[in-house]
Amino acid sequence: MYIIKVKGKAKIPDYIQLRDDNFVLIAYFRADRPLKNLDRYGLEGKEEALAALIEGLEFGKLQKLEI
Secondary structure, eight states, rough: OOOEEOOOOOTTEOOOOOOOOOOOOEEEEEEOOOOOOOOGGGOOOOOHHHHHHHHOOOBTTOOOOOO
């Protein structure tokens, strides 16, 4: 799975995209909202690690999600 942080403009907030190994979009959520329903993506129990990773992500840089 891959993760990318997308910079918003004006009133559009920053977003996070989760993509599978074929780069197909599987999740799209606001970076500033609490993480919910992560069990859908196989990330249950990893909320704190994912929140810390999102905080340190650079905008527009796709990286492999390894948590």
